[in-house]
Amino acid sequence: MVTEAKTSVKRHIVTLTVNGDEHVALVKANTTLLDLLREEFDYTGTKKGCELGDCGACTVMLDGEPVNSCLILAVEADGHSVTTIEGLDQNGKLDPVQEAFVNHGAIQCGYCSPGMILSGRALLNRNPHPTEREVREAIAGNLCRCTGYVRIVEAILAAADANS
Amino acid sequence: MSEATTQNKEYSVIGRSFPKVDARDKATGRARYTGDIKVPNMLYGKILRSPHAHARILKIDTSMAEALPGVKAVITAKDVPSTMYGISPARYDETIFAIEKVLYVGDKVAAVAAVDDETATKALSLIDVEYEVLPPVLDPLRAMDDDQPQLHPQYPRNISVEIHQNFGDVDKALAEAYHVRTDTFSGTRTSHVPMEPHAAISKWEDGKLTISCSTQSPHYFQYHIARVFGLKMGDVRVMKTFVGGGFGGKLEASGAEYVSAALAMKTGRPVKIVFDRWEVFTHHRGRHPQHITLTTGVTKEGKIVGCHARFIIDGGAYTSLGIASAYYAGAMIPLIYMFDDYRFDGFRVHTNLPSCGAQRGHGAPQPRFAFESQLDMIAKDLGMDPIEIRRLNARKPNTMTPNEFQVNSCAFTEALDKARNISGWDEKKGKLSSDKGIGIGCGGFISGNGYAIYRTRLPHSGAVIKVSEQGDIATLYTGAVDIGQGSDTVLAQMAAEAIGINYEDIKLVTADTETTPHDFGAYASRQTLMSGWAVKQAGEEIRKQVLELAAEMLEANVEDVDIDRRVIYVKGSPDKVLPFERVANEFFIMRGPLVGRGKYAPPKLGGKFKGAPVGTSPAYSFAAQVSQVEVDEETGQVMVTDVWDVHDCGQVINPMLLHAQVEGALFMGMGEAMYEAMVFDANGKPLNANLGEYRIPTALDVPHVVSDLVDSYEPAGPFGVKEVGEGATLPTMGSYANAIYDAIGVRIYDMPLTPEKVWRAIQERKRM
C-alpha cells in the first residue's frame, strides 16, 4: 500500500514480524530496516556502526539468515520475519550463545555483541557443530575492536558444544 | 623472584574470573548507548563540516536551511562562545565552530537541529558557505619550512611543541661505544575506530546543562564544557551512558557535546548528535605518524651505553592531547632497558590533516617499534641472539630511569624467559624453513599518570561505598569509567574483597559528575591502580566500622575479629560468629548510615626538568611478545600464525578480563602493524574514512594467541596491581617486523607491513 506525504516522498505500509510479534509501520521508501527497528520499534539492541554494510553491528536475522539491516530497506522486509537480539532470550533465559558470550568474557564494550551473537546463532542453526574456521568465517563481517575475536570464537564454539 | 612471593595472600574475591557486571545487559541488547536513547521532545543535531583542508570562510548563508520546515535552529560561530578549548593546557586552540579559517577536511563550520535526522541532513545541504581555498600543509617533514603556509598564528613555523631533553652525556657515550647504529623509522596515522561513534544528548533546563554521552572522562568533559560556556561546574552535569569503546578517542569532548549543548541552549529542547563513521575518522585524535631516527651505541658485549632519539611528529590541525603524546614518544624509550645516557629531540608539527592525540599506548608504540627493530639489528651486527641482548639490558626492579621514573616491581627478565620457553624460541630461531620466521618485541607502560592533565590539587580518584540499611548489599559510587575494559567489575571485586563480602553484593553507581565522587576517568591505564586505591580504602573503612561494632556485640577484642565473605568471626573461637548483615543493620540503627570513603593521589613523582611529569607513574608494567610469521615471497603476503605475550602486570584481579585486555591491545597493535593507515589525496581529503577501506583486523586475520603472565606484586598498587590495558599494543609492531626479518632477511622501516612493501623489499634484496 502506498500513500503520498506532504514532502512527496512515497510512504509505504509494511507489516513484519519482529521477534514473533506482528508490527505495522508507515515508512518512507528510503527508510532502512535498521532505522525502522531502532527509531520506530525501539529495538535499539540493533546497533549502528557505519550504515554502509562494513561493520556488522546492525546484524539481524531475516527469515533466519543473518543480514546487515542497514543495507535492507524497510519495504523489502515487508511480510518477512525478523529476529533482533531482544528476541533471543526466552522468558529471561539467555540463548546458549548469549550465555557463552557472558561466561567466556567475549563481551567488552558490547557494541558488536548483538550482531556477533546473532551471526553466531545463525551459524549454529545451520551448522550445529562448526569448526573454528567456520566460526571465523561466519563472523568475518562483524567487526570487533575490543576483543581480538579470541573469546568470541571460543564462546561460539562452547555454545556449539552445549548444543550436543 | 620479586617480592611477589612474600606478598602472596589468600584472597576471597579478587583473582577470580567473574563475568562482567554488565555482560548480560550487553548480551541481551538491554544496554543503552547514547545513540540508543530518546528523550521526550528531542531534536536531532548535525554538524556541517569543511570540505577543504585549509580555507578562509568568507560568508555563511543559513537562510535557506532556516526556512526548511522542521528545522528548529541553525548556528554558526557567531551564535556560540568563541572561547578556545582543547585538552592540553596552554594550547587551547579549537572553537566550537571555525571562526576565520578551517584547518582540515571535517572542521566544524555550522550546525542544525531539526525534528528528525533526515530533515537535519537536508538542512545541512542548504547552508551556503563561501570559502577562499588556501594551500594546505600536508607533509609533516616540510611543515616547518619557511615557504609553508601557517595554520595557527600562535605557532610560528607550524611548530606545535619542540622538545629537548638530555640526560647524562650521550655524545661521549656514543663516541666511546664499540658499535653505533643510526636508523630511521616511520609510523602512520591509525585511528581508534571504536565501534560506537561519538555521541551526546544535551539538555538545557533552568540554567543547567545535562549531557549524557559516550565519554572516557565525565570530569574533563564537565571541566571544559563549563569553561567554554561560562557556567559553574555544578551547573554542568556529565553522565556516561554505556560506551562502545574509546581507546583514547573519547577522552576529550568532541563536537558532539559542545554543539548539542549549544543547540539545546538555543532551542530549549534536548538535542542528540551522533557522529557518522566519516566524522569519527576525521575527528580522529588517534595515533600521530612519527618519523623517528635513533642513534644507539653498545659495548662489545651488547650492553646499551646511550641513545639519541630524534622525532618529527605529525600532529594534524589542532593540539588535542598531542603535547603529552610528543613527550611520551621520547620519554618511554629508556623505560625497559637500562642505560644512563639518553637524549631526545622532538618536534610536533601542524598539518591540515585530522588532529592526532592519545590512542592506546599513547605516543609510545611507534618509538617502541623503532627501538625494538634497531635492537635486533644491533644484535645481528654483534652476532647475538635477540633475547640475549634484551636480557642483558633488561630493567631491574627498584631502579630509576635516566629521566627519573621510579620503577618498583619489574619482572621483565622473567617475562623474557617465559616468552622464550613458551614460544619454543630456542628450537625455532634460525631453524625454521625459509618462509617462516620468529621475532621478539617488548614494551612497558605506565599504570596511571602521575599528574592530571590540567593543574589541580584534586586527588586523582575518590570513592564512596554505602551499605544498605538491611546490610544485604553495598553500593559503590565511583567516578571511574567503564568503557568496555571492565573497570566496574574489577572495582566491584576490589570493594567486596576490602569489605569482606561477596562480589554479587556490590551494586554500582558510576561516572556521573553529580552523583559519584571525582575521578579523572579511563586513560593512561590508571583506574585499576588509582580508582582501585580509593575503592580499597573506602571498603576498608567499612570493614573497620563493622568489625568494631561486631567486637562489641561478640564481646571480643577488635584485633581478634575478622570477616570473610560476610561471616564475621572471632579468631580461634569458631562458635563466635555473626553475619555481616546483622552487624550492618545494627550499625545503621545505632549510628546511622554505614559509609566508607576513599581517595587516592599519587605521591610526588619525577624530576624537575621541562616535561618531567609526562611518563611518571606510581608503577610500570613490562611485556615480552614473540611472534611467528609465514611470508609468501611471491606476493609479499605476511601471515602471522602465532603470538605469545607474557605480561608483568602485578596482582591479577580478574584473570578472564585481564587476558581479554591483552588480546584486544595486541590486535590493535596488529592492525597498526599490518593494515591500518589513514590516507589522503593531494588536497588533504581523506580517501578511506570508512570501515571498508580503512581495514581493521577481522576474525579471519588473527593469529593464534597465547597470553601468559609472570608472578609479580607491585607495592605501589592496591593489592599489588599494575597496568594491563595498553601495554600489549607496544611490542607487536616490533615483534612482527623482527619475525619478518628472521623469515626472509628483509627489514621494513615503515609501518604498516603491507604485502607491497614486503614484496618491494624482497625485490631490493634480490638485486643486491
Ligand code: FES
Ligand atoms: S551499520 Fe550496518 S554494517 Fe555497519
Ligand code: FES
Ligand atoms: S566488544 Fe567492543 S567492539 Fe566488540
